Amino acid sequence: SQQGEEDPQALSIQEGENATMNCSYKTSINNLQWYRQNSGRGLVHLILIRSNEREKHSGRLRVTLDTSKKSSSLLITASRAADTASYFCATGPLAGGTSYGKLTFGQGTILTVHP
Amino acid sequence: KAGVTQTPRYLIKTRGQQVTLSCSPISGHRSVSWYQQTPGQGLQFLFEYFSETQRNKGNFPGRFSGRQFSNSRSEMNVSTLELGDSALYLCASSTGQGAILVETQYFGPGTRLLVL
Numbered sequence: 001s002q003q004g005e006e007d008p009q010a011l012s013i014q015e016g017e018n019a020t021m022n023c024s025y026k027t028s029i030n031n032l033q034w035y036r037q038n039s040g041r042g043l044v045h046l047i048l049i050r051s052n053e054r055e056k057h058s059g060r061l062r063v064t065l066d067t068s069k070k071s072s073s074l075l076i077t078a079s080r081a082a083d084t085a086s087y088f089c090a091t092g093p094l095a096g097g098t099s100y101g102k103l104t105f106g107q108g109t110i111l112t113v114h115p
Numbered sequence: 116k117a118g119v120t121q122t123p124r125y126l127i128k129t130r131g132q133q134v135t136l137s138c139s140p141i142s143g144h145r146s147v148s149w150y151q152q153t154p155g156q157g158l159q160f161l162f163e164y165f166s167e168t169q170r171n172k173g174n175f176p177g178r179f180s181g182r183q184f185s186n187s188r189s190e191m192n193v194s195t196l197e198l199g200d201s202a203l204y205l206c207a208s209s210t211g212q213g214a215i216l217v218e219t220q221y222f223g224p225g226t227r228l229l230v231l
Contacts, residue, residue, distance in 0.1 A: 033219065040203060042119075043222040088158065092217035100170040100216050101148040101163025101209070108157070 006089060006106040014114050019076040021109040023089030024069075031092040032065055033103065034074050036085045043088065046074075079113045086110050116142055119208050119223035127229045133194040136226045138206035140187050146211025147189040148220060149181060152203040161204075164189050165211045193228075201230045 007022045025032070031050045035043040049056045049065045049072070056063045062075040076083055090103040120139045128134050140147050149161040160173040164183035181191040187208075193200055204227075207220035 030216065031218075035222075040225075040227070042205060042224040043207075045219050045221060048219050090158075095216055098171065100165065101146050101211065101220075102160045102171055102173070103148070103207075103217055103220060104160070105150075105158035 006087075006109045008109060009107070010110045010112070012112045012114065013079060015079060015081055017079055017113075019079050019083070019111055019113070021074045021087050021089075021111070023072045023074070023106050025072075025089070025091050025104075025106075026070065027091075028094055029067075029091040030094050032063075032072050033090045033092065034061075034063060034072075035088045035090060037088065037108070038085045046087075076111075079111075081113050081115045084111060084113050119206060119221050121204075121206055121223035121226050123226060124224065125227050125229075127231065128196050129231050130196055130198060132196050133192060134196060134228060135190055135192045136204055136206075136228075138189045138191075138208075138223060140189070140206075140208030141221055144208035144210055144221075145187050146209045147183060147187065148207045148209075149189070149191050150205045150207065151175075152205060152225075153201075158205075161191065196230045198230050201228060203227050 005024050033048045034046040037043050047058045049063050060077045065072045086108045088108045090105045093099040122137045146165045148163040150158050152158045163171040167183045178194045183189045203225045205225045207222045209218050209220045
C-alpha cells in the first residue's frame with residue numbers, strides 16, 4: 001500500500017515558472033526522499049531530508065518537511081522543459097525496525113513544463 | 116562509478132512461463148531492493164537483500180523470489196507468470212550499512228516485462 005498522497009496529481013506550467021508539489025504520509029519516518037522519473041524509466045534521486053531537518057536546498061530544488069503535519073513539499077524554481085517528468089516522494093522507516101531497504105512511495109505528480 | 120544496471124531491458128513472455136531478471140548494484144553497495152511499478156498500484160516494494168540474505172519482503176505471492184550473490188549482484192524470479200505481472204521492475208542499490216534502514220537508493224533503468 002502507498003504511504004501517502006501527492007498533490008497535485010498533474011501540474012502544467014510554463015518555462016521559468018516555479019513548480020510546487022506536495023506529499024503527505026501516514027507513519028513516523030526516518031527520512032523522506034524525492035525522486036524524478038522520466039517517461040517510465042528508472043528513478044533519479046533528487047534529495048533526501050531527515051526527520052530532524054525542516055528545509056533543504058539543492059540547486060533549483062527546495063524541500064521542506066513538517067513532521068507534525070506529516071507532509072513535505074518540493075519546489076522547483078525557474079523550471080525548464082527538461083524538468084518535465086514524474087516526481088515521487090518516498091519515505092524511509094524509523095530505525096530499530098525490520099523494514100530494511102523499503103522505501104514507501106507516493107503516487108507521484110506528473111509535471112509538464114511548456115517551452 | 117558505474118550506475119546500477121539491469122538486464123534485460125525488455126522482455127515479452129506468455130502466461131505460465133517463468134522469468135529471471137538481473138541487477139548489478141553500484142560497486143561497494145551491498146543492499147539491493149526490488150520494486151514493481153504498475154499504472155494501477157504504483158511503486159510497490161518486493162524484497163531487499165544484503166550480504167546474500169533476504170532481510171525484508173513485501174506483500175507479494177510466493178511466485179516472486181530473489182537471491183543475491185557474493186558479489187552483491189541480485190536476481191529476481193517470477194514463476195507461473197500472470198497477465199497482471201506485466202510491469203516495470205526496478206532494482207535499487209544502497210550501502211545498506213548502519214542503523215538507518217533506508218538511505219538513498221540508486222535505481223537502475225528497469226526491466227519492462229510484458230506478459231501475453
